[in-house]
Amino acid sequence: MTRFLRNIKLTSLLLIFTLVVGPLLGVVPAHASGGVSLYTTYTSISVPPGESLNYNVELRNNTDSMVTVPLAIKDLPKGWTAKMTGDGWDLNEISVMPNTAQSISLAVTVPMQIDKGTYHFTLTAGSLASLPLTVQITEKGTYQTELTTDQANLEGHSDATFTYSVNLTNRTAEKQTYALTAQAEPGWDVTFSADGKQVSSVEVDPGASKAITVDIKPAENVTKGTFKIPIRAANQSTNSELVLEAAISGKYSLELTTPSGLLSTDVKAGGDKTVELQVKNTGTADLTDINLTSTTPSNWEVTFNPKTIDKLAAGKSTTVEAKITSSDKAIAGDYVTDMTAQAAEASATATFRVAIKGSVLWGWIGVLIILAIFGGIYVLIRKYGRR
Amino acid sequence: MEASVLRKQLNKWRDVARQLLGGKLGSLIESGRTDRERFSKSNSNPAVFWVLVRKEISDHVRSWRFILLLAIIFLTCIASLYTALNSLQDAINSQDGYSEFVILKLFTISDGTIPSFIGFVGFLGPLLGIGLGFDAVNSERNKGTLSRIMAQPIHRDDLLNAKFTASLFIIAFMFITLGLLVLSLGFVIVGLPPSLEELLRIFSFLIVTIIYIGFWLNLSILFSVRFRQPATSALASIAVWLFFSFFYDMILKLVSSGLAPDASTATVDDVVHHVDFMMNLSRLSPYTLFNEATSTLMMPTVRNLGPLTTDQIYGAIDSPLPFGQSLLLIWPQVVGLIALTLACFAISYVIFMRQEIRGRS
Numbered sequence: 001m002t003r004f005l006r007n008i009k010l011t012s013l014l015l016i017f018t019l020v021v022g023p024l025l026g027v028v029p030a031h032a033s034g035g036v037s038l039y040t041t042y043t044s045i046s047v048p049p050g051e052s053l054n055y056n057v058e059l060r061n062n063t064d065s066m067v068t069v070p071l072a073i074k075d076l077p078k079g080w081t082a083k084m085t086g087d088g089w090d091l092n093e094i095s096v097m098p099n100t101a102q103s104i105s106l107a108v109t110v111p112m113q114i115d116k117g118t119y120h121f122t123l124t125a126g127s128l129a130s131l132p133l134t135v136q137i138t139e140k141g142t143y144q145t146e147l148t149t150d151q152a153n154l155e156g157h158s159d160a161t162f163t164y165s166v167n168l169t170n171r172t173a174e175k176q177t178y179a180l181t182a183q184a185e186p187g188w189d190v191t192f193s194a195d196g197k198q199v200s201s202v203e204v205d206p207g208a209s210k211a212i213t214v215d216i217k218p219a220e221n222v223t224k225g226t227f228k229i230p231i232r233a234a235n236q237s238t239n240s241e242l243v244l245e246a247a248i249s250g251k252y253s254l255e256l257t258t259p260s261g262l263l264s265t266d267v268k269a270g271g272d273k274t275v276e277l278q279v280k281n282t283g284t285a286d287l288t289d290i291n292l293t294s295t296t297p298s299n300w301e302v303t304f305n306p307k308t309i310d311k312l313a314a315g316k317s318t319t320v321e322a323k324i325t326s327s328d329k330a331i332a333g334d335y336v337t338d339m340t341a342q343a344a345e346a347s348a349t350a351t352f353r354v355a356i357k358g359s360v361l362w363g364w365i366g367v368l369i370i371l372a373i374f375g376g377i378y379v380l381i382r383k384y385g386r387r
Numbered sequence: 388m389e390a391s392v393l394r395k396q397l398n399k400w401r402d403v404a405r406q407l408l409g410g411k412l413g414s415l416i417e418s419g420r421t422d423r424e425r426f427s428k429s430n431s432n433p434a435v436f437w438v439l440v441r442k443e444i445s446d447h448v449r450s451w452r453f454i455l456l457l458a459i460i461f462l463t464c465i466a467s468l469y470t471a472l473n474s475l476q477d478a479i480n481s482q483d484g485y486s487e488f489v490i491l492k493l494f495t496i497s498d499g500t501i502p503s504f505i506g507f508v509g510f511l512g513p514l515l516g517i518g519l520g521f522d523a524v525n526s527e528r529n530k531g532t533l534s535r536i537m538a539q540p541i542h543r544d545d546l547l548n549a550k551f552t553a554s555l556f557i558i559a560f561m562f563i564t565l566g567l568l569v570l571s572l573g574f575v576i577v578g579l580p581p582s583l584e585e586l587l588r589i590f591s592f593l594i595v596t597i598i599y600i601g602f603w604l605n606l607s608i609l610f611s612v613r614f615r616q617p618a619t620s621a622l623a624s625i626a627v628w629l630f631f632s633f634f635y636d637m638i639l640k641l642v643s644s645g646l647a648p649d650a651s652t653a654t655v656d657d658v659v660h661h662v663d664f665m666m667n668l669s670r671l672s673p674y675t676l677f678n679e680a681t682s683t684l685m686m687p688t689v690r691n692l693g694p695l696t697t698d699q700i701y702g703a704i705d706s707p708l709p710f711g712q713s714l715l716l717i718w719p720q721v722v723g724l725i726a727l728t729l730a731c732f733a734i735s736y737v738i739f740m741r742q743e744i745r746g747r748s
Contacts, residue, residue: 297702327698332712333690334704353704358715366722373729380733381544384740 187219270328
C-alpha cells in the first residue's frame, strides 16, 4: 500500500517536475503515458499578427510495440488555421514503429485581426500524448489596409513639385485592388505612380506592401501657407487614408508694364522721351533690390529713375520713370527696346515698340523753299506781267 | 457776255467789302496804289485767262498727238496691271512686310516681263509732258497767231500761264483717271477694298507724278519759248529726257568707279561717305527724285533712302512706315521736283516776257 502510495507520489513528483522544469529546458516529453511522446523544439514563440508558424513535431514511440494514434489539435483559437502534414500528406492518424520517432509538420496561420496577448492550443496524439503550444501575439493585429509615409510634410515654392513616398500595406487575407484618390483643392494636381508608372489603382498581395510615389503640384495662384492633401487607397471592403502636408513658402513673381498697359511710344531721332513704367509684385512674398535694366538698339540709352527698387511688398506696385534717348542716326520706323525689372528671385520684361519720327524741321524748310519760289514768281509777274 | 457779268459781280463784292471795312480803310487801300496798279486793275479780266485755258484744253484733247500719247500710256498701264495681277498671288504670300497693302502692290509689282505701273509712269510720263509742251509758243509764233492773240485786250503772261495751266490740267486729269482706273480694276478683280492709308499713298503718288510731269512740261515750254523751231525744242526736250533716263546713271557709274575709295585701305566711313556723295549726285536728276519719291510712297517698308549702317538696323522692326513718316522721308525730293518745275516756269516766263512779238516775218 505504502509502496503503491510512494509510487504515486514519485510519479506525481516526476510529473510536476517535468511540467515545471520541462518548459524551462525547452524539452517537453509531453504526456509520456504509455511511452508515446510528442516533441517540438520551440513551444512558445512571439509573432506579429498574420504570421504563419511552422512547427516541426516529433512523435516518439518508446514502447516495444507499434503505436497508431489519431492526430488532432485542440483549443485552437478562433480564426486560426492549422494543418498537419507528413511527407506532403495531410495527416489524420499516424503509426510509429517501436522505439522510433516520426516527424510531423504543423503549419499554423495567425489571423490578421487579433488582439495582443497569449494564445494556447494543444496538439494531441489520441489520448497517448499531447503537446501544448503557446503563441504570444506581440501587437494588436488589424484586418485592414495601411497607408503610411515616413515624411508627410514637405516644403517648397509654389512652382515646385512635392514628391511623397507612401507605402500601401495590405493587412488582409486576400489580394486587394485599391483605387487611389486625392482630395486636393481645385487647381492642385496630384498624380500617383507605382513602379515608375503613373497609376490610378494598385494591386497588393495579402501581407505585402507597395511603394507609391505621390507627386503634388500646387495650383497656379497658390498663396503662402500649409495645405493638407488627404489621399486615400480604397476598395469596397477596406480603405485607408493618409493626410499629406505641403507647406508653400511663397511665390515670387514680378510684372513690368505701364499704367495704361500701352507698350509703345514714339520719339524723335536723337531726342528723348520719358515713359512711366509700373513694377508690380504679383507674387506672395516680398521682393528686394529690384534692378531695372534695358536692351536697346545700338547707341540708344535708357535711364531709369530710380534705378533700383529697394523693397516691394507682395501685391504692391510702384512706378519708375524710364527716359528713352534714341540715337541721332536712327531711321524712321519702329525699333524694339526691352526693359527688364530683375530681382534675385524673379524678373519681368516689357518689350517696347518705339517709333522713330523724322524731324519735321526739314519739312517746314521745304515748305519755305517752295513759298520762296512762289514769291519769286509773284515778283516776276509784278515786274514783267500786266503791261 | 460772261466776262462782263463776272466783272459786275466782282465790282459789287468790292463795293460791299468797302462798305463793311469803312471808308477810311478803303481810302487807305486806294491811296496806297500806284497808277500802274490802278491801270492793271481796271484792265484786268480774269475771265480771259480761263477762256484761253479752255481753248488750249480743247485744242489738246482734239489733237492726234494727245490721243496717241494717251493710247500709249493707257495700253502700257493696262499691261502692267495685267502682269501685276498675274504675280499678285506670290507677292501677297511673300514675307516682305507689307503684304497687307494689296492694292499698292498692283502699282509696284510685275512678273519681270513688263515694268510695273510706277516704272511706266516714271518712264513715259515725261514723254507726255514733252509732247504737250514742246510747241506751245513757237508754233503759235510760226503760224503768226501769237501776234493776233496779243492784239486782243489780254495780258501777255496770261497766254503762257494758260498754256501751262491747260497742259497741267490735262496731265492731272489723265493721271488721276488712270490711277483711279487701276485702283478700281484692282478692287474689282482682287476684291479687297483699299485702306485709308493706301488711298492716301496712291493720291500722293499721283500728285508727285503730276508735279514730275509738270516739270517736263515746263522744260519743254521753256525750249519752245527759247527755240524758234518746234523740231529743235522737241529734240532738245527729248535729249534732256534721254540723258536723265539713261545716260545719267551710266555717267554716274563711271564717275563712281573713278572716285571709289581703295577697297583695301578704305574705312567704313570712307565707303559710306562715297555712297552718300554718289547718291547726292544722282539726286540732281529729276528721274531719280521721282523714283525715290514714288517707291517710298508705294512701298511702305522703305524706311531710308541712303546707305544703312548695322547700328541703325540693329533693333529695328521690319514694319511699314506710317504715311506721314513716308511723306516726311521723301519731302526733300518733292520739294526738289516742285522747285525744278517752278524754276523752269520762271525762266520761260522771263524769256517770254522779254521777247519781241511781231507779226509773221
